[in-house]
Amino acid sequence: MENRVVVHYIQDYLDQTLTWIYGQINHNSQYKHVVVAKKTKNVDQFPLDEVYCLKDQLSGSALLYNRIISSISKNYPFFHKVVKNSKAKVIHAHFGHVGYKAIGLSQQHKIPLITSFYGYDATKLAKKEKYKKRYKILFQKGHRFLVEGNNMKKVLMQLGCPENKVTVFHLGVNVEDYPFRIRTVSPDKPIKFLFAATFTEKKGAQYVIKAFAKVREKHPNAVLKLIGDGPEKELLTDLISSMGIGNAVEREGYVPYETLVDRIYEADVFIQPSVTASDGNTEGGAPVALIDAQATGIPILATFHADIPEVVVHEKTGLLAPERDVDALAENMLKLIETPGLCETLGQNGRKHIEENYNIIKQGKVLGRIYDNTTFSN
Numbered sequence: 001m002e003n004r005v006v007v008h009y010i011q012d013y014l015d016q017t018l019t020w021i022y023g024q025i026n027h028n029s030q031y032k033h034v035v036v037a038k039k040t041k042n043v044d045q046f047p048l049d050e051v052y053c054l055k056d057q058l059s060g061s062a063l064l065y066n067r068i069i070s071s072i073s074k075n076y077p078f079f080h081k082v083v084k085n086s087k088a089k090v091i092h093a094h095f096g097h098v099g100y101k102a103i104g105l106s107q108q109h110k111i112p113l114i115t116s117f118y119g120y121d122a123t124k125l126a127k128k129e130k131y132k133k134r135y136k137i138l139f140q141k142g143h144r145f146l147v148e149g150n151n152m153k154k155v156l157m158q159l160g161c162p163e164n165k166v167t168v169f170h171l172g173v174n175v176e177d178y179p180f181r182i183r184t185v186s187p188d189k190p191i192k193f194l195f196a197a198t199f200t201e202k203k204g205a206q207y208v209i210k211a212f213a214k215v216r217e218k219h220p221n222a223v224l225k226l227i228g229d230g231p232e233k234e235l236l237t238d239l240i241s242s243m244g245i246g247n248a249v250e251r252e253g254y255v256p257y258e259t260l261v262d263r264i265y266e267a268d269v270f271i272q273p274s275v276t277a278s279d280g281n282t283e284g285g286a287p288v289a290l291i292d293a294q295a296t297g298i299p300i301l302a303t304f305h306a307d308i309p310e311v312v313v314h315e316k317t318g319l320l321a322p323e324r325d326v327d328a329l330a331e332n333m334l335k336l337i338e339t340p341g342l343c344e345t346l347g348q349n350g351r352k353h354i355e356e357n358y359n360i361i362k363q364g365k366v367l368g369r370i371y372d373n374t375t376f377s378n
Contacts, residue, residue, distance in 0.1 A: 004030060005086045006371060009079070009093040009102040010037045030368040034086050036079045052082045075104035083109050090114060090371045096121035100134040103141045112143040112374045116169075119284025119306075122147075122155050127280050135159055144374045148285025149307025155284070167370060171288055172363035173354065178261070178295035180351050183268045183343045190221045191337055193301075194267035196260055196289060199230030202281050204273035204303065204324070206232070206239055211273075211330035213243040219337055225250045227263060264293050268343065269336055271301040274308060275323040286311040291358050294318075294350035299343045301332050311358075317350035 033050075040053040054076060058066060066076045083091065083105050091106050092114045093099035099115030106113035115138065125131045139145075139161040146169040147153050153166045185191045193212060197203040205226065212224045226236070226249060240249050255263065264270060270293040274283045283306040290300060290311050300318030302308050312318040319335060321328035336343055 005032045005034060005088045006090045006092050007083050007086060007088040007105075008033060008035045009091060009098055009105070010035055011095065011098050012037060012039050028364040028367050028371075030365075031089075031371060032086075034082065034088065036082050050086075052078070054078055073104060074101055075108075079105060080108060083111075090374065092116070092371075094118070096135060096138065097125055097131060099142055099145075100138045103138065106143075106376070107141065107378075110376050112376045113141070114144045114146060114370070114374055115142050116146040117152060117156060117284065118148070119152075120281050122152065122159065122284050124277075124279055124281040126159055132159075135161075139165070143376065144370065146370070149310040151307045151310070152285050169366065169370065170358050170363055171285075171291065172358045172360035173288075173291050173295050174360045175295050175351075175355050178292070180295075180297045181265060183298055183347055185268050185337055185343045186340070187219060187337055190223060191219070191269065192223045192225055192267045193269045193271050193333065194225045194227070194263060195271050196227035196263065197272065197287065199228050199232040199236060200281075201232065201277040201279075202274055202283065203228075204275045205236055207273050207275070207324060207326055207329055208271055209236060209239050209243065209245070209249075210326045211333060212248075213245050214326070214330040215333045215337070216245055216248055218334065220248075222337070223248055223250065225252070225263065225267060227252045227255060227260065229253045260289075261292065261296075264296050264298060267298060269301060269333070270298045271333075272308075273301070273303045273321065273323070273329055274305045275303065276305070282306050283308065291354060295354045295358075297347040297351050299336060299346035300350065301329065301336070303329075313349070313353060316346070317353045318346055 035051045037053050039055045040051065054066060058078060066078050070076050088111055090112055091102050093102040094116050096115060096117050102113055126135060145156055145161055145166050147156060147166060148171060150168060153168055156166050157163055195205060195208045199205055215222050240246050272287055272290055274287065276282045286306060286308045290302065294300060294317060300312045302312050302318060302320055303323050304320050305323055309320060312320060314320040319332040321332055
Protein backbone atom coordinates (compact mmCIF):
# COMPACT_ATOMS: atom_id res chain seq x y z
CA MET A 1 0.00 0.00 0.00
CA GLU A 2 3.06 2.20 -0.52
CA ASN A 3 2.05 5.77 -1.40
CA ARG A 4 -1.61 4.71 -1.60
CA VAL A 5 -2.88 6.95 1.19
CA VAL A 6 -5.92 9.23 1.20
CA VAL A 7 -6.17 12.04 3.73
CA HIS A 8 -9.82 12.80 4.46
CA TYR A 9 -10.35 16.40 5.53
CA ILE A 10 -13.42 16.60 7.75
CA GLN A 11 -14.58 19.63 9.70
CA ASP A 12 -15.84 17.61 12.66
CA TYR A 13 -15.49 13.88 13.25
CA LEU A 14 -19.23 13.44 13.83
CA ASP A 15 -22.05 11.07 12.96
CA GLN A 16 -23.46 13.38 10.28
CA THR A 17 -20.41 13.11 8.07
CA LEU A 18 -19.04 9.71 9.00
CA THR A 19 -22.25 7.75 8.56
CA TRP A 20 -22.20 8.89 4.94
CA ILE A 21 -18.59 8.10 4.17
CA TYR A 22 -17.48 5.49 6.69
CA GLY A 23 -18.79 2.61 4.63
CA GLN A 24 -17.09 3.76 1.43
CA ILE A 25 -13.79 4.26 3.25
CA ASN A 26 -14.05 0.93 5.02
CA HIS A 27 -14.76 -0.90 1.77
CA ASN A 28 -11.99 0.71 -0.23
CA SER A 29 -9.07 -1.55 0.67
CA GLN A 30 -6.86 -0.29 -2.16
CA TYR A 31 -5.97 2.72 -0.05
CA LYS A 32 -5.05 3.49 3.54
CA HIS A 33 -7.37 6.13 4.97
CA VAL A 34 -6.22 8.90 7.29
CA VAL A 35 -8.59 11.49 8.78
CA VAL A 36 -7.80 15.04 9.86
CA ALA A 37 -10.46 17.01 11.76
CA LYS A 38 -10.78 20.06 13.98
CA LYS A 39 -12.59 18.13 16.70
CA THR A 40 -13.84 14.62 17.30
CA LYS A 41 -16.84 12.85 18.76
CA ASN A 42 -18.06 9.26 18.65
CA VAL A 43 -14.70 8.03 17.34
CA ASP A 44 -15.42 4.59 18.80
CA GLN A 45 -18.37 4.22 16.43
CA PHE A 46 -16.21 4.85 13.37
CA PRO A 47 -12.81 3.19 13.95
CA LEU A 48 -10.61 4.18 11.03
CA ASP A 49 -6.89 3.58 10.50
CA GLU A 50 -5.67 6.92 11.73
CA VAL A 51 -7.50 9.99 13.05
CA TYR A 52 -5.65 13.23 13.77
CA CYS A 53 -7.67 15.80 15.63
CA LEU A 54 -6.44 19.33 16.15
CA LYS A 55 -8.14 19.90 19.50
CA ASP A 56 -7.49 16.40 20.85
CA GLN A 57 -3.81 16.16 20.00
CA LEU A 58 -2.61 19.75 20.44
CA SER A 59 -2.76 22.05 23.43
CA GLY A 60 -1.22 25.22 24.81
CA SER A 61 1.16 27.12 22.55
CA ALA A 62 1.00 24.50 19.77
CA LEU A 63 -2.78 24.82 19.47
CA LEU A 64 -2.57 28.61 19.67
CA TYR A 65 0.10 28.67 16.94
CA ASN A 66 -2.07 26.55 14.63
CA ARG A 67 -5.06 28.79 15.20
CA ILE A 68 -3.07 31.94 14.47
CA ILE A 69 -1.59 30.54 11.26
CA SER A 70 -5.01 29.27 10.19
CA SER A 71 -6.57 32.69 10.73
CA ILE A 72 -4.02 34.09 8.29
CA SER A 73 -3.59 31.34 5.71
CA LYS A 74 -6.73 29.18 6.24
CA ASN A 75 -4.41 26.22 6.84
CA TYR A 76 -3.32 24.38 9.96
CA PRO A 77 0.41 23.47 10.13
CA PHE A 78 -0.61 20.35 12.03
CA PHE A 79 -2.58 19.09 9.02
CA HIS A 80 0.35 19.82 6.70
CA LYS A 81 2.53 17.63 8.90
CA VAL A 82 0.03 14.77 8.71
CA VAL A 83 -0.16 14.99 4.92
CA LYS A 84 3.62 15.07 4.60
CA ASN A 85 4.30 12.22 7.02
CA SER A 86 1.60 9.99 5.55
CA LYS A 87 2.91 10.52 1.99
CA ALA A 88 -0.67 10.97 0.87
CA LYS A 89 -1.61 10.46 -2.77
CA VAL A 90 -4.98 12.21 -2.55
CA ILE A 91 -6.78 14.67 -0.30
CA HIS A 92 -10.52 14.04 -0.06
CA ALA A 93 -12.45 16.90 1.54
CA HIS A 94 -16.02 16.35 2.70
CA PHE A 95 -18.40 19.29 2.07
CA GLY A 96 -17.66 22.21 -0.23
CA HIS A 97 -16.72 24.73 2.46
CA VAL A 98 -14.21 22.22 3.85
CA GLY A 99 -12.77 21.69 0.37
CA TYR A 100 -11.93 25.38 0.23
CA LYS A 101 -9.91 25.03 3.43
CA ALA A 102 -8.02 22.08 1.95
CA ILE A 103 -6.76 23.97 -1.11
CA GLY A 104 -3.54 24.96 0.64
CA LEU A 105 -2.75 21.36 1.52
CA SER A 106 -3.23 20.30 -2.07
CA GLN A 107 -1.16 23.11 -3.53
CA GLN A 108 1.73 22.90 -1.09
CA HIS A 109 2.12 19.14 -1.38
CA LYS A 110 1.17 18.99 -5.08
CA ILE A 111 -1.38 16.23 -4.67
CA PRO A 112 -4.91 16.26 -6.11
CA LEU A 113 -7.86 17.59 -4.13
CA ILE A 114 -11.20 15.80 -4.39
CA THR A 115 -14.22 17.46 -2.74
CA SER A 116 -17.56 15.79 -2.02
CA PHE A 117 -20.64 18.00 -1.91
CA TYR A 118 -23.56 16.67 0.12
CA GLY A 119 -26.40 19.19 0.06
CA TYR A 120 -26.61 22.36 2.10
CA ASP A 121 -23.04 23.23 1.12
CA ALA A 122 -24.16 23.58 -2.52
CA THR A 123 -27.53 25.17 -1.82
CA LYS A 124 -27.92 27.11 1.41
CA LEU A 125 -24.25 28.09 1.84
CA ALA A 126 -23.82 28.84 -1.85
CA LYS A 127 -26.35 31.67 -1.59
CA LYS A 128 -23.97 33.62 0.64
CA GLU A 129 -21.55 35.95 -1.11
CA LYS A 130 -18.61 34.71 0.98
CA TYR A 131 -19.07 31.15 -0.22
CA LYS A 132 -19.73 32.15 -3.81
CA LYS A 133 -16.26 33.69 -3.86
CA ARG A 134 -14.69 30.71 -2.09
CA TYR A 135 -16.33 28.18 -4.40
CA LYS A 136 -15.09 30.07 -7.43
CA ILE A 137 -11.54 29.54 -6.17
CA LEU A 138 -12.26 25.95 -5.17
CA PHE A 139 -13.64 25.06 -8.59
CA GLN A 140 -10.49 26.47 -10.15
CA LYS A 141 -7.97 24.88 -7.79
CA GLY A 142 -9.80 21.64 -6.99
CA HIS A 143 -9.30 18.65 -9.26
CA ARG A 144 -12.50 16.63 -8.92
CA PHE A 145 -15.91 17.07 -7.29
CA LEU A 146 -18.14 14.21 -6.23
CA VAL A 147 -21.93 14.51 -6.06
CA GLU A 148 -24.64 12.00 -5.24
CA GLY A 149 -26.66 12.41 -8.43
CA ASN A 150 -27.22 14.28 -11.66
CA ASN A 151 -29.38 16.98 -10.09
CA MET A 152 -26.53 17.89 -7.76
CA LYS A 153 -24.17 17.86 -10.73
CA LYS A 154 -26.30 20.50 -12.44
CA VAL A 155 -26.33 22.58 -9.25
CA LEU A 156 -22.53 22.59 -9.10
CA MET A 157 -22.27 23.49 -12.78
CA GLN A 158 -24.67 26.39 -12.24
CA LEU A 159 -22.36 27.56 -9.45
CA GLY A 160 -19.49 27.65 -11.94
CA CYS A 161 -17.88 24.23 -11.65
CA PRO A 162 -16.58 22.87 -14.99
CA GLU A 163 -18.59 19.85 -16.10
CA ASN A 164 -15.47 17.77 -16.70
CA LYS A 165 -14.54 18.08 -13.02
CA VAL A 166 -17.84 16.73 -11.66
CA THR A 167 -18.38 13.01 -11.10
CA VAL A 168 -21.60 11.37 -9.92
CA PHE A 169 -20.70 8.96 -7.13
CA HIS A 170 -23.46 7.03 -5.38
CA LEU A 171 -23.09 6.50 -1.66
CA GLY A 172 -23.48 2.83 -0.89
CA VAL A 173 -24.67 0.48 1.83
CA ASN A 174 -23.56 -3.02 2.70
CA VAL A 175 -26.58 -4.84 1.34
CA GLU A 176 -25.64 -8.02 3.20
CA ASP A 177 -26.28 -6.20 6.48
CA TYR A 178 -29.96 -5.80 5.58
CA PRO A 179 -32.01 -9.01 5.40
CA PHE A 180 -34.70 -8.61 2.77
CA ARG A 181 -38.26 -8.69 4.13
CA ILE A 182 -41.43 -8.38 2.10
CA ARG A 183 -44.07 -5.93 3.40
CA THR A 184 -47.62 -7.11 2.81
CA VAL A 185 -50.42 -4.62 3.45
CA SER A 186 -54.18 -4.60 2.95
CA PRO A 187 -57.08 -2.31 3.85
CA ASP A 188 -58.35 -4.69 6.53
CA LYS A 189 -55.23 -4.70 8.71
CA PRO A 190 -53.19 -1.98 10.46
CA ILE A 191 -50.50 -0.29 8.40
CA LYS A 192 -47.58 1.63 9.91
CA PHE A 193 -45.98 4.56 8.11
CA LEU A 194 -42.52 5.58 9.36
CA PHE A 195 -40.93 9.03 9.13
CA ALA A 196 -37.40 9.38 10.56
CA ALA A 197 -35.36 12.57 10.23
CA THR A 198 -34.35 15.78 11.94
CA PHE A 199 -37.42 17.97 12.34
CA THR A 200 -36.37 20.76 9.99
CA GLU A 201 -38.35 22.41 7.21
CA LYS A 202 -36.61 20.62 4.35
CA LYS A 203 -37.56 17.16 5.69
CA GLY A 204 -41.27 17.87 5.17
CA ALA A 205 -42.63 16.28 8.36
CA GLN A 206 -45.63 18.64 8.49
CA TYR A 207 -46.79 17.36 5.08
CA VAL A 208 -46.57 13.78 6.34
CA ILE A 209 -48.86 14.66 9.25
CA LYS A 210 -51.38 16.51 7.06
CA ALA A 211 -51.48 13.71 4.49
CA PHE A 212 -51.76 11.05 7.18
CA ALA A 213 -54.77 12.84 8.67
CA LYS A 214 -56.52 12.47 5.30
CA VAL A 215 -55.63 8.78 5.15
CA ARG A 216 -57.00 8.19 8.66
CA GLU A 217 -60.41 9.41 7.55
CA LYS A 218 -60.66 6.39 5.27
CA HIS A 219 -58.43 3.92 7.14
CA PRO A 220 -58.78 4.47 10.90
CA ASN A 221 -56.42 1.59 11.67
CA ALA A 222 -53.43 3.34 10.05
CA VAL A 223 -50.54 4.38 12.32
CA LEU A 224 -47.79 6.97 11.87
CA LYS A 225 -44.44 6.66 13.65
CA LEU A 226 -42.31 9.81 13.93
CA ILE A 227 -38.65 9.44 14.91
CA GLY A 228 -36.46 12.48 15.45
CA ASP A 229 -36.19 15.88 17.03
CA GLY A 230 -35.36 19.40 15.96
CA PRO A 231 -36.55 22.99 15.46
CA GLU A 232 -40.02 22.03 14.23
CA LYS A 233 -40.83 19.75 17.17
CA GLU A 234 -43.39 22.10 18.77
CA LEU A 235 -44.93 22.96 15.41
CA LEU A 236 -45.43 19.27 14.66
CA THR A 237 -46.85 18.60 18.13
CA ASP A 238 -49.39 21.38 17.71
CA LEU A 239 -50.27 20.17 14.21
CA ILE A 240 -50.92 16.61 15.42
CA SER A 241 -53.15 17.95 18.17
CA SER A 242 -55.08 20.33 15.91
CA MET A 243 -55.78 17.54 13.41
CA GLY A 244 -57.04 15.22 16.10
CA ILE A 245 -54.75 12.31 15.28
CA GLY A 246 -52.74 12.13 18.50
CA ASN A 247 -54.00 8.62 19.26
CA ALA A 248 -52.65 7.38 15.92
CA VAL A 249 -49.19 8.96 16.04
CA GLU A 250 -46.30 7.32 17.87
CA ARG A 251 -43.36 9.54 18.84
CA GLU A 252 -39.73 8.68 19.51
CA GLY A 253 -36.74 11.00 19.70
CA TYR A 254 -33.34 10.46 18.13
CA VAL A 255 -32.33 6.80 18.23
CA PRO A 256 -29.03 5.00 17.54
CA TYR A 257 -28.58 3.83 13.99
CA GLU A 258 -29.10 0.17 14.92
CA THR A 259 -32.41 1.06 16.56
CA LEU A 260 -33.50 3.02 13.49
CA VAL A 261 -32.92 -0.05 11.33
CA ASP A 262 -35.06 -2.08 13.75
CA ARG A 263 -37.83 0.52 13.42
CA ILE A 264 -37.64 0.31 9.62
CA TYR A 265 -38.21 -3.44 9.83
CA GLU A 266 -41.17 -2.87 12.13
CA ALA A 267 -42.80 -0.48 9.63
CA ASP A 268 -44.74 -1.14 6.43
CA VAL A 269 -43.90 2.05 4.52
CA PHE A 270 -41.01 4.53 4.82
CA ILE A 271 -41.93 8.13 4.03
CA GLN A 272 -39.57 11.06 3.36
CA PRO A 273 -41.24 13.99 1.52
CA SER A 274 -38.30 16.42 1.36
CA VAL A 275 -38.82 20.00 0.16
CA THR A 276 -36.75 23.07 -0.65
CA ALA A 277 -36.75 25.12 2.56
CA SER A 278 -37.52 28.83 2.64
CA ASP A 279 -33.82 29.59 3.20
CA GLY A 280 -32.89 27.59 0.09
CA ASN A 281 -31.67 24.50 1.93
CA THR A 282 -32.27 21.22 0.10
CA GLU A 283 -31.22 17.62 0.32
CA GLY A 284 -28.74 18.33 -2.44
CA GLY A 285 -28.46 14.66 -3.18
CA ALA A 286 -30.92 12.43 -1.35
CA PRO A 287 -31.33 11.29 2.27
CA VAL A 288 -29.09 8.28 2.86
CA ALA A 289 -31.92 6.74 4.88
CA LEU A 290 -33.74 6.16 1.59
CA ILE A 291 -30.90 3.89 0.48
CA ASP A 292 -30.82 1.99 3.77
CA ALA A 293 -34.60 1.60 3.83
CA GLN A 294 -34.89 0.27 0.29
CA ALA A 295 -32.23 -2.32 1.06
CA THR A 296 -34.60 -3.84 3.63
CA GLY A 297 -37.41 -4.21 1.10
CA ILE A 298 -39.71 -1.50 2.43
CA PRO A 299 -41.65 0.57 -0.14
CA ILE A 300 -40.85 4.30 -0.20
CA LEU A 301 -42.98 7.43 -0.38
CA ALA A 302 -41.03 10.58 -1.19
CA THR A 303 -40.98 13.68 -3.40
CA PHE A 304 -39.65 14.90 -6.72
CA HIS A 305 -36.84 16.73 -4.95
CA ALA A 306 -33.09 17.03 -5.62
CA ASP A 307 -31.65 13.59 -6.45
CA ILE A 308 -34.40 11.61 -4.74
CA PRO A 309 -35.87 10.46 -8.11
CA GLU A 310 -32.50 8.87 -8.87
CA VAL A 311 -32.50 6.96 -5.58
CA VAL A 312 -36.24 6.21 -5.49
CA VAL A 313 -37.52 5.38 -8.96
CA HIS A 314 -41.11 6.59 -9.30
CA GLU A 315 -43.64 3.77 -9.69
CA LYS A 316 -40.83 1.19 -9.63
CA THR A 317 -39.25 1.31 -6.16
CA GLY A 318 -41.59 3.86 -4.62
CA LEU A 319 -44.15 6.58 -5.27
CA LEU A 320 -43.16 10.24 -5.54
CA ALA A 321 -45.26 13.36 -5.15
CA PRO A 322 -44.58 17.04 -5.92
CA GLU A 323 -43.09 19.00 -3.03
CA ARG A 324 -45.63 20.24 -0.45
CA ASP A 325 -48.52 18.55 -2.29
CA VAL A 326 -50.47 17.07 0.61
CA ASP A 327 -53.24 15.69 -1.60
CA ALA A 328 -50.79 13.85 -3.86
CA LEU A 329 -48.88 12.47 -0.88
CA ALA A 330 -52.11 11.24 0.72
CA GLU A 331 -53.17 9.70 -2.60
CA ASN A 332 -49.90 7.76 -2.77
CA MET A 333 -50.36 6.56 0.81
CA LEU A 334 -53.84 5.33 -0.05
CA LYS A 335 -52.59 3.67 -3.22
CA LEU A 336 -50.15 1.56 -1.19
CA ILE A 337 -52.92 0.48 1.16
CA GLU A 338 -55.55 -0.25 -1.47
CA THR A 339 -53.58 -1.71 -4.41
CA PRO A 340 -53.02 -5.46 -3.92
CA GLY A 341 -49.38 -6.51 -4.30
CA LEU A 342 -48.04 -2.99 -4.84
CA CYS A 343 -46.01 -2.84 -1.63
CA GLU A 344 -44.43 -6.21 -2.38
CA THR A 345 -43.52 -5.20 -5.95
CA LEU A 346 -42.03 -1.85 -4.93
CA GLY A 347 -40.07 -3.48 -2.12
CA GLN A 348 -38.59 -6.17 -4.38
CA ASN A 349 -37.66 -3.61 -7.02
CA GLY A 350 -36.16 -1.34 -4.38
CA ARG A 351 -33.87 -4.04 -3.06
CA LYS A 352 -32.69 -4.89 -6.57
CA HIS A 353 -32.11 -1.19 -7.32
CA ILE A 354 -29.87 -0.82 -4.27
CA GLU A 355 -28.00 -4.04 -5.01
CA GLU A 356 -27.21 -2.87 -8.54
CA ASN A 357 -26.55 0.85 -8.02
CA TYR A 358 -25.79 1.53 -4.34
CA ASN A 359 -23.89 -1.59 -3.28
CA ILE A 360 -21.05 -0.57 -0.98
CA ILE A 361 -18.72 -3.28 -2.28
CA LYS A 362 -19.07 -2.01 -5.84
CA GLN A 363 -18.90 1.64 -4.80
CA GLY A 364 -15.75 1.08 -2.78
CA LYS A 365 -14.03 -0.10 -5.95
CA VAL A 366 -15.45 2.85 -7.89
CA LEU A 367 -14.03 5.24 -5.31
CA GLY A 368 -10.62 3.60 -5.66
CA ARG A 369 -10.68 4.17 -9.42
CA ILE A 370 -11.65 7.80 -8.85
CA TYR A 371 -8.62 8.24 -6.59
CA ASP A 372 -6.36 6.54 -9.12
CA ASN A 373 -7.57 8.63 -12.05
CA THR A 374 -7.46 12.07 -10.42
CA THR A 375 -4.21 13.94 -11.02
CA PHE A 376 -2.73 17.14 -9.69
CA SER A 377 -2.57 20.34 -11.76
CA ASN A 378 -1.84 23.91 -10.66
